[in-house]
Amino acid sequence: MPSNDKLFAYNLGQIVPLSEARLHVSDLSVQRGYGVFDFVKVQQGCPLFLDDYLNRFFQSAQLMHLELPLSREELQQVIAKLIDLNQLPEAGMKMILTGGYSEDGFTPMNPNLLITQLPLTLPSAEKVAKGIPIMTHDYVREVPEVKTINYSMGIRLLQEQKASGTEEVLYAKNGVVSEFPRCNFFLVTQDNTVVTPAKNILKGITRKNVLTLAGHRYKTEVRDIRLEEVLQAKECFLTSTTKRILPIVRVDDVLIGTGTPGKISLQLLQDLVELEEKMVSATAK
Ligand SMILES: Cc1ncc(COP(=O)(O)O)c(C=O)c1O
Structure with a gap:
């Protein structure tokens, strides 16, 4: 695997060595944390589900009133170029659009676009087999x-998370x-929904x-979930x-189900891995 100092990035209109990618201090991301x-x-050179991510990126930009300096096609070309240059077997491609170099430190100017590609390590088999405890x-x-660059609360809670012996924080407002901070939540009810x-x-x-995968095997619901229901979930x-997919085995002080990863969680993980592998091999053909 190439070391990070051999990697390339896209920085304000140019492909440059990653070590040279930078923003001026007047950028609104630095001044006010404004950006998306x-x-x-990216697995074996295949950017998985790219259309979905591009749709969300353009939507985030629009909702924050930031105009992308590249068209969708140009963005796809830059992504393909970086994949080709960096040759990473398993990686994360991060597209960052900031508020730009602001004259008064508050008003957005021409947005700045940076794209980096770095090696990615997925959770180990041991981690999945054990599951994780979480706090609320x-x-x-x-x-x-919107996928904003502001993760202040999640980062501020890291110390509390560590002190409580948990590995993630589940946000719940008024129950x-x-x-x-960086993941979505699912539960499985006692009747396998x-x-x-x-x-x-x-x-x-x-x-x-x-x-989608769950819909092929089980009943699915997208609706409000209260914390009490989480504590009584099967998985x-x-x-x-x-x-x-990472199984959750404890929420605050309460064990979920038997306190070990549930069958449905693991089945869905297997389905997801197969879906990703299918996509990678279809692209390789
Ligand atoms: C706030 C938030 N929710 C959920 C997710 C999970 O989304 P995805 O499955 O597209 O990675 C993320 C990803 O970083 C996130 O930042």
Whole structure:
């Protein structure tokens, strides 16, 4: 695998060595934390579900009133170029669009676009087999439908998370569950219905794929979930591009189900891995 100093990035209109990618301090991302991004998993040179990620990236930009300096086709060409240059077997492609170099430190100017590609490590088989404990926190993201660069709450809670011996934080405002700082939430009811929150979430691409896969085998519901229901669930799991499906075995002090990863969570993970592998081999042909 090439070391990071051999990697290339897209920086304000140019492909440059990653070590040279930079922004001026006047950028609104630095000054006010204003910007959006998206993150695509690239396996064996195949950017998985790219259309979905591009749709979400353009939508995030539009909702934050930021205009992308590249067309969709140009963006796809840059992504293909970076994949070709970097030759990483398993990677994350991050597209970041910032508020631009602001004259008064508040008003957005021409948005700046950066794209990086870095090696990615997915959760180990041991991690999946063990599942993870999580804590809850009374919070809802500011603009949940947008993938903004602002992860202040999740980052600020890292110390509390560590002290509580948990590995993720589930946001629930007034008892209604939304999502994790970087993942979506699912539960499986005692009658094997797969449920995920409907509101106040980023619509994860993995969430979308898992809902489709779950629909082939089980009943699915997209609706409000209260914390009490989580504690009585048969299974819980989280989904994201970098984690795929990770079983949850404890929420605060309460064990979920038997306190071990549930059968349905693991079945859906297998289905998701197969879907990704199918896509990679179809692209290789
Ligand atoms: C707030 C939030 N929710 C959910 C997700 C999961 O989305 P995806 O499955 O597209 O990675 C992310 C991804 O980073 C996120 O930032």
